[in-house]
Amino acid sequence: MRLNETYINAAVLIGLLVVPLWAVMVDEPFTITLATKAVILALAAVGLNLILGIGGMVSFGHALFFGLGGYAMGILAYHAQTFTMLDLGLFSTGGTKMMPIIWLVAIAVSAVIAFLMGQLVLRTGGVYFIMITLAFAQMFYYFSISWSQYGGEDGLSIYVRNEFPGLNTLDPIQFFGICFAILCVVLLLFSRLQTSPFGLALNATRQTAKRVETVGLNPMHLKLVAFVLSGAITGLAGAMFADLNRFVSPTMFSWHLSGELIILIIIGGVGRLMGPVIGACIFVVLEHFLGGLTTYWHIFLGLIMLAIVFFARGGVIGLLTGKEGAHV
């Protein structure tokens, strides 16, 4: 099979839009929730795909940013719903229920942490990079468990979904629409970035850092900027995920989630624009249908992943386009 990647990409997005619209007509709100979950996981994975697919940095700690976004939402909304003040030293705030503000905070917090963490982790490569990113995420995981002010191990519930000006976020299809629109914007950014001078240089850094240095560019700076962008995107997804569930807990920081993000990128297609989207859809569908049959449904996920790794290196997109890599 050799299909044009642009058509596949369009078909995936249209499919992702049509399913929940159909669910509205037949009154199946849970399907809309599933589609929303797929969209948000896809967004988180697009963030990871930026460094994993283009930059070749296998972060096994991206749940860190997902969790940061989640807690940014949880903490801001918690103070708003309990009418308590959040004291940040320099100033204090009463929190907020406004999604755009929450998103900006989630993006900013994730970007700052990614910047600081990048100074250290980007000095390593290979297995060390995998391990040290995992270690960072685990630190936040255990910290959140012990952070009793915000629910500790039990997490934090938000009673009413946050607001978006002019829309009713309690209506599943409207909330889906918000998430879908953001995914589309980020996908547009990703596709532009991938072919931009920055994307070309980042892609070269993955292939040979020496070459990049030889043309007078600093691979470290390229990787750091990519890492910050990546963390910010995954952080934004975390805030939206927490809003979908109206709940945030330490599991958002857990390594399972970091692993799942990697797996769904591999299934969809590493470095491909729609790889994470396809992977997220497959993941959510499997989790829904197989998760209902057996609690060990991850085994099937593992089998699919094995099949992909052995027989379809370019993931589902690679299989459909007949092109293993984003480039070749």
Next chain:
Amino acid sequence: MSDQVPQPDGQPVLATHGLNKAFGALQATSDVSIDLRAGEIHAIIGPNGAGKSTLINQISGGLAPDSGRIEFLGRDISALPAQARAKAGLGRTFQISQLCMEDTVLENTVLGAIGETQGVWQFWRPALKTADLIARAEAALERVGLIAERDVTCANLSHGQRRQLEVAVALTLSPKAFIMDEPMAGLGAAGSKNLTGFLDGLRQEAPILLVEHDMDAVFALADRISVLVYGKIIATGTVDEVRSSKEVREAYLGEAA
């Protein structure tokens, strides 16, 4: 000659002063002081394992010397990282090609143009639709005779074409000095004759420090030759001087000449 960097009389463009580098007990570079003057090709020859690549790597910044200094355009660059030296105008090619194998010839060359223009913080406009980058890249490909392979994926290039591409990428940087590590290796007779002709003209733009095993090329091109044996420079001189040096014949040329 026009874009040759004016250096005060007698001042070399590039010079090393007492470089030393040891790998464990192996002294790979031993008190090496060489220079590269405007307009010249200075060849470095020596047997396998003599320390030629090790020397090149120290000059270009990939490897830190244990002691010694490197001066470029009158400035001490010893403490600069590789990318800063490249930015300062030191263009190098590798003995073992360092190219982006998944990318096309054009993309590899455009990367050089991105480095030269320092326009890497562009996240929106496609690199391959940026006229300035394409023009720089194509001009370099034209010069090395690789323009017909513009859209070929690097992995599908022949060995010789990869060597040409290395040179093309270096050209996009408009360097003020070239450092080339065996650019002729594996080119074949015709290819190496072509490249010899090209380098012959290139020295007018910027001097070339040339590590090369191909003696025909070296004798045809070099203004001066330095002979490196066991990490030490045992002789520096014109082609004739080096050819007639007894020491050199014994140590190295004896087997080749």
